[in-house]
Amino acid sequence: MDASIVIRTYNEAKWLPDLLAAVQAQRLEGLAAETVIVDSGSTDATLAIAEAHQCRVVHIAKEDFTFGRSLNVGCEAARGESLVFISGHCIPVGEQWLANLIRPLREGRAHYVYGRQEGHPLTKYSEHQLFKKYYPERSVIPQPDIFCNNANSALLKSAWREHAFDETLTGLEDMELAKRLVATGRRIGYVADASVLHIHEETWSRVKNRYEREAIALRTVLPDVHVSFWDFVRYFSAGVLLDSGQAIQDKVFLKHAGEIVLFRLMQYWGTYRGNHHHRRLSAQRKEAYFYPR
Secondary structure (H helix, E strand, O other), X not given: OOEEEEEEEOOOOOOHHHHHHXXXXXXXXXXXXXXXXXXXXXXXXXXXXXXXXOOEEEEOOHHHOOHHHHXXXXXXXXXXXEEEEXXXXXXXXXXXXXXXXXXXXXXXOOOEEEEEEEEOOOXXXXXXXXXXXXXXXXXXXXXXXXXXXXXXXXXXXXHHHHOOXXXXXOOOHHHHHHHHHHHOOOOEEEEEEEEEEEOOOOOHHHHHHHHHHHHHHHHXXXXXXXXXXXXXXXXXXXXXXXXXXXXXXXXXXXXXXXXXXXXXXXXHHHHHHHHHHHHHHHHHHHHHHHOOO
């Protein structure tokens, strides 16, 4: 088996049919591929959709879920030499997404790669700007840093056998693994011609929670990164100003003005809270260990 497409699901019935249809439409160019669903207790039609598309399904209890644990379960079940990860609310763009994504692995140019992400019509305006920042039009293989994102990525199974995902993190399990791989001489790459549409349909509180849990994880991945309240103010202000300027150029400012403010507020307030939540926990552990009484 050349490739195993591993999809983590929990109530992903809305977009999973489009995702699996796009997977089945791939031009495999002689490759053999399978799809493995790792489900953590879906109560909607997710499992029926997976069965209708001939996916293999493995289960993880909802209370046992972490991002790293669910991926490790999927990797263990996978039979492919290349492990391909895609979010249950992403849709591959074009018929060569899979072949393009895993090509650097098969050619020995990288051990862990991630593909481009683009916004969907439902994507919030500021998140479109983030996708443009982090997922440019040109590939970089190998790249000089550890940035990676498992919403659209591929990993050699041989590398995973030596370096499984950290099951304790609240997010950023991709960057944490990339950091360990780079430390052992492996290469990370960005593949621009393996794109997906990434669809986040989140309430504002969920946007904040996403960035908060990622900031908590970032304290493990990059412990020297500290986000002060002044940083929050600067980043929020700059984000709103830059997005507003782009929206004016795009002639959509009035349509998206309120959304821009709310997205950047939730993004950076969540980041600030997550960074300081971790530091508060560290301070509590320090007091409990060192204080004489």
